[in-house]
Amino acid sequence: MSKALIQSSDPITLIGGGQATAADIAEVLTIAPKLVAVDGGLVTALAAGVTPQAVIGDMDSAPPEALARIPDRHQHRVSEQQTTDFDKALRSVAAPVVVGVGFCGGRLDHQLAAMHTLLAHADRPCILLTPTEAVLIAPPDLSLDMAAGDVVSLFPLVAGAGRSTGLEWPIDGLAFDPATFIGTSNRALGPVSLQIEAAGIVLIVPRRYLSPLVAHFVQGGARWPARG
DSSP states (O other), rough: OOOOOOOOSSSSEEEEESSOOOHHHHHHTTSSOOOEEETTHHHHHTTOOOOSSSSEEOSSOOOHHHHSSSSSGEEOOOOOOOSHHHHHHHHHHESSSEEESSSSSOOOHHHHHHHHHHHHTTSSOOEOSSSSSSEEOOOSEEEEETTTTTTTEEESSSSSEEEEEOOOOOEETOOOBBBEEEEHHHHEEEEEEEESSSOOOOEEEEEEGHHHHHHHTTTTTTOOOOOO
């Protein structure tokens, strides 16, 4: 595991350079109050009227005038080019959970790369926001007090399996695989519980469940261990 550059006992917000409004940022900061910019996300944050506590990345998208507003000691340059800036940032922070804004929407290759990063660092819980959804690697065990009719999607990045209660189409006994069987557009009948056998299934639920998802990890809920 990479050594954390930033450690926090509270949730951390990462802001990327993709689609994120000032309202998005303001909402997330009420839940994950420590703001860290990911390279060009610094511009997005400053345009929204907030100054990140730090910036991480190779700094190829953060202009000098923006970086001048961040003390040098809070600028963490990671210059290798084998991974994305989101990957650099997620592996460099340690917190109960991270919330990411500005990583979904826009270019599809960027979104696919973000899914890769969620999987590669599944031991560092991270919830990404879209305009309407919250997206994360489903933890080993999760219960959400959902409303009947809410969409619950499960998309495997690797082969996997699990169990559920409260879904219109239970997942017990199903063999998820990105090439043969996926679980998108399921629906909640009411409160939902999931038990997932291994890290690698993306969970997508309505955005209004961000707070209970964050609370799951803050309160010590199940999470994936670091890879050996």
